[in-house]
Amino acid sequence: GQNIDQPTEMTATEGAIVQINCTYQTSGFNGLFWYQQHAGEAPTFLSYNVLDGLEEKGRFSSFLSRSKGYSYLLLKELQMKDSASYLCAVRVPGNQAGTALIFGKGTTLSVSS
Amino acid sequence: EPEVTQTPSHQVTQMGQEVILRCVPISNHLYFYWYRQILGQKVEFLVSFYNNEISEKSEIFDDQFSVERPDGSNFTLKIRSTKLEDSAMYFCASSVGGEQFFGPGTRLTVL
Numbered sequence: 001g002q003n004i005d006q007p008t009e010m011t012a013t014e015g016a017i018v019q020i021n022c023t024y025q026t027s028g029f030n031g032l033f034w035y036q037q038h039a040g041e042a043p044t045f046l047s048y049n050v051l052d053g054l055e056e057k058g059r060f061s062s063f064l065s066r067s068k069g070y071s072y073l074l075l076k077e078l079q080m081k082d083s084a085s086y087l088c089a090v091r092v093p094g095n096q097a098g099t100a101l102i103f104g105k106g107t108t109l110s111v112s113s
Numbered sequence: 114e115p116e117v118t119q120t121p122s123h124q125v126t127q128m129g130q131e132v133i134l135r136c137v138p139i140s141n142h143l144y145f146y147w148y149r150q151i152l153g154q155k156v157e158f159l160v161s162f163y164n165n166e167i168s169e170k171s172e173i174f175d176d177q178f179s180v181e182r183p184d185g186s187n188f189t190l191k192i193r194s195t196k197l198e199d200s201a202m203y204f205c206a207s208s209v210g211g212e213q214f215f216g217p218g219t220r221l222t223v224l
Contacts, residue, residue: 033213035215042217043156044215045212045213045214048212094168099169100161103156103157103158104155
């Protein structure tokens, strides 16, 4: 089976730093993705990790430990517009390179002033 | 910036009717996907399509569902006989093999 766990909700204030954790148990692993989803909108790509370590991209960083089945998304200098749902998704190996993403339930982040 | 487009944005149908949801993937992408998201729930994989055939499908993608790439640009999802529980947001996505780019979605409401 496939299982991806994230906290349901988190709150933070403008300017702060927040870390959203994700743990996964999947039948194979071929990369981990973080997406942002505002209410009623499509997921938009934030980051991708396939090797262990930290990937930094502006205010957003993502970390992966494959041996622990663990990732986190770090958001710095929070802004009100960062209020959204953050989705952790694992790509599992399949027949072709373009394989399915298995999503977690998402973490709803509320940023207050 | 190229983007995935979907039509219609909202579709209302009666139970038992057929619906076709349409997508235009990003033009140089090779892999196409359909996902759905029931209100308040997680995004769920339905099917992936590569080289003019289905490469993977989930258990949700039963005989009521089909996909087609009728020409060089469109990618469609057909639900033959809709059920109440098919009410959801349906997202099309495409990729060149890395990150998947999602369209804005079609909200399907089955009455």
